[in-house]
Amino acid sequence: MKxxxxxxxxxxxTDTYKADLLIEDGKIxxxxxxxxxKDAEVIDAKGxxxxxxxxxxxxxxxxxxxxxxxxxxxxxxxxxxxxxxTTTIIDFCLTNKGEPLKxxxxxxxxxxxxxxxxxxxxxxxxxxxxxxxxxxxxxxxEEEGITSFKVFMAYKNVFQADDGxxxxxxxxxxxxxxxxxxxxxxxDVIDYLTKKALADGNTDPIYHALTRPPxxxxxxxxxxxxxxxxxxxxxxxxxxxxxxxxxxxxxxxxKGLDIWGETCPQYLVLDQSYLEKPNFEGAKYVWSPPxxxxxxxxxxxxxxxxxxxxxxxxxxxxxxxxxxxxxxxxDFTKIPNGGPMIEDRVSILFSEGVKKGRITLNQxxxxxxxxxxxxxxxxxxxxxxxxxxxxxxxxxxxxVERVISAETHHMSVDYNAFEGMKVTGEPVSxxxxxxxxxxxxxxxxxxxxxxxxxxxxxxxxxxxxRDEKLTI
Ligand SMILES: NC(=O)NCCC(=O)O
Ligand SMILES: [Zn+2]
Ligand SMILES: [Zn+2]
Numbered sequence: 001m002k003x004x005x006x007x008x009x010x011x012x013x014t015d016t017y018k019a020d021l022l023i024e025d026g027k028i029x030x031x032x033x034x035x036x037x038k039d040a041e042v043i044d045a046k047g048x049x050x051x052x053x054x055x056x057x058x059x060x061x062x063x064x065x066x067x068x069x070x071x072x073x074x075x076x077x078x079x080x081x082x083x084x085x086t087t088t089i090i091d092f093c094l095t096n097k098g099e100p101l102k103x104x105x106x107x108x109x110x111x112x113x114x115x116x117x118x119x120x121x122x123x124x125x126x127x128x129x130x131x132x133x134x135x136x137x138x139x140x141x142e143e144e145g146i147t148s149f150k151v152f153m154a155y156k157n158v159f160q161a162d163d164g165x166x167x168x169x170x171x172x173x174x175x176x177x178x179x180x181x182x183x184x185x186x187x188d189v190i191d192y193l194t195k196k197a198l199a200d201g202n203t204d205p206i207y208h209a210l211t212r213p214p215x216x217x218x219x220x221x222x223x224x225x226x227x228x229x230x231x232x233x234x235x236x237x238x239x240x241x242x243x244x245x246x247x248x249x250x251x252x253x254x255k256g257l258d259i260w261g262e263t264c265p266q267y268l269v270l271d272q273s274y275l276e277k278p279n280f281e282g283a284k285y286v287w288s289p290p291x292x293x294x295x296x297x298x299x300x301x302x303x304x305x306x307x308x309x310x311x312x313x314x315x316x317x318x319x320x321x322x323x324x325x326x327x328x329x330x331d332f333t334k335i336p337n338g339g340p341m342i343e344d345r346v347s348i349l350f351s352e353g354v355k356k357g358r359i360t361l362n363q364x365x366x367x368x369x370x371x372x373x374x375x376x377x378x379x380x381x382x383x384x385x386x387x388x389x390x391x392x393x394x395x396x397x398x399x400v401e402r403v404i405s406a407e408t409h410h411m412s413v414d415y416n417a418f419e420g421m422k423v424t425g426e427p428v429s430x431x432x433x434x435x436x437x438x439x440x441x442x443x444x445x446x447x448x449x450x451x452x453x454x455x456x457x458x459x460x461x462x463x464x465x466r467d468e469k470l471t472i
Contacts, residue, residue: 003434004035008045008395012052012385013366021050023391026433031387045395048428051365052384053087053118053392054346055372058238058262058313061091062111066336067327071318074115075447076412077342081316082118082437082445083410084343085427087392088373088382088453092150093122094159101136105144109452116450117443118432119392121376123148123181127161129168137172145454147178147377148236153220154185154288166224170231177457179260179375180228181236184220184245185212185289194333205282206275208332209290217289218244225252225259234258234458236375239315241267241289243299250308258459260375261309263300265341265348266291266417283325284415286335287317301358310371312349316342318413340411344404344418350396351423377456391434398425410443 003023010019010031022030022040059081062073072080074091081089093108095101101124108122124140126133126149140146151166152159161169166182173180193211197203202210221237225248228235237249240261249261266287271294275282285291303309317338319325328335346368353359359367373383381390401424406416430438437445 002040003043004037004040005043005045005050005393005395008048008050010050010385011361011365013362013370016361021385021393023434026391026435028385028387028389028391031385043395043429047397049396049398050385051085051394051396052369053382053394053430053432054085054368055088055378055383056081056086056314056316056342056345057090057311057372057376058264058315059089059091059342060315060317060338063092063094063317065317065338066334068319068324068336070338071320071324071413072316072340072342072411074112074120075117076410077316078115078117078120078450079443079445080343080410082430082432083427083443085346085394085396085430086118086342087394087430087432087437088119088378090121090123090148090376093124095125095127097128101133101140105140105146112450112452114448117437117445117447118450119453120450121378121453121455122146123150125150125152125159126165126169127159129165129172134172138176141176141178141457145377145456147455147457148181149173149178150181150183152183153224154183154187154190156187156191160187163223163227167227167231170228170233170235174231174233177459179234179236179458181238182224183239184217184224184237186216186220189216198331198333203331205280205286205328205332205335208286208335209272209275212288212290214242214244214292214296217242218248221245222248225249225257228252228259229255229257236260236262238262238313239264239267239289240300240309242292242296246299246303246308250303253308260311261303262311262313263304263309264313264315265345266339268297268300269348269352269421270417271297280326280329281321283328283335284321284417285339286325286328286332286337287315287339288337301353304353304367305359305363310367311375312345312367314341314345316340318411320414322414339417340413341417343409343411346427347423347425348418350398350425355424377458378453391431393431394427395429396425397428400424400426402426
């Protein structure tokens with residue numbers, strides 16, 4: 001059945017205006033004033049903004065890590081995402097050295113299939129580059145539409161790749177039309193500092209932050225930028241947390257390099273003192289890079305405002321406090337790294353960003369949706385409100401005030417990192433390809449409704465033959 005969204009204010013990355021939207025066959029069919037309501041279900045968006053659905057470019061659902069598995073899987077994780085106004089996620093597919101990449105991707109498809117309630121794609125972790133990997137990569141781009149590769153510069157002896165692997169990934173990505181993503185922290189220095197901290201008897205959660213100082217993030221970010229320049233390739237730095245990393249990205253962009261930066265809500269509103277909470281509660285705030293001293297928050301907000309950073313990912317990687325974070329009692333290196341962020345990403349950006357005058361409404365849409373769609377080969381199918389685009393829509397009440405809490409959130413973890421935080425604004429209804437997933441703040445979606453997204457190549461490859469099929 002056709003649907004018409006009426007009386008709302010449409011907001012895109014460039015425009016804010018009052019109009020109705022006609023939805024047909026899951027797509028936006030018409031935008032205009034006083035559209036004919038005949039045979040259509042009318043959705044009243046009075047007093048609300050109508051945004052393109054949020055796109056979360058950074059999630060870890062159902063991921064084994066730190067001797068356990070993230071609590072949220074593709075079902076609970078995508079339901080929580082939808083409640084928060086996100087209609088697309090891109091999750092990280094982990095790979096194992098010596099194993100075909102295709103096998104890892106199959107594993108990830110099996111995790112998501114039948115569970116996701118919104119659309120999803122995958123990034124692919126690159127842990128080694130050899131002849132087998134180089135032979136497989138073009139097929140993975142062609143057949144799977146995975147056009148972004150992730151290299152970890154940290155987590156020594158777990159995920160960490162060496163500089164040669166990063167450089168060769170950058171070269172391959174340039175040739176193939178893919179975007180290389182880096183977790184930029186100097187894993188070798190962290191390894192030394194953590195061993196030293198433990199040897200000195202420093203085992204509390206705060207030492208997670210103290211052994212990963214901002215300089216190790218700045219150094220790795222700068223190194224990744226230099227290697228990108230050398231390879232003539234393109235780079236996306238995930239979860240930027242500090243001034244030192246922003247500085248390196250800004251410097252590289254000023255040189256004209258094709259380098260992008262993402263930050264996360266936790267770095268914008270929480271600080272290092274959270275790791276000092278008593279009774280081991282600091283463990284709830286252990287993720288990498290760690291929370292920083294408060295002054296870094298202003299640097300990150302300014303970077304979003306002036307375009308030095310361009311996107312907001314959640315880095316959703318949730319572990320219960322009880323039984324999971326607690327694995328690290330007496331040894332902070334055993335606390336599984338990560339936090340539950342998928343649900344509050346959009347609301348925090350709106351409340352702390354738009355409502356507090358740090359970014360504009362249109363920048364908000366760009367940062368949480370449009371730019372991400374463009375960088376990761378989903379635009380204009382996703383990330384905007386335009387005729388022909390998927391009807392992924394958020395009807396958002398900008399004035400409602402509420403308090404974030406684990407008691408009311410929809411993630412399956414036993415705490416919320418933003419517990420007690422007052423925010424203004426909330427998604428009322430969320431549609432994915434024209435169907436309600438959230439209706440009047442109630443989940444009405446279906447596990448398995450979410451479709452896998454075969455994404456277009458990066459940048460100028462967007463005109464290639466395969467991508468023409470994806471372009472509307
Ligand atoms: N961020 C974090 O601590 N956990 C998820 C894995 C990663 O992104 O590094
Ligand atoms: Zn990371
Ligand atoms: Zn991550």
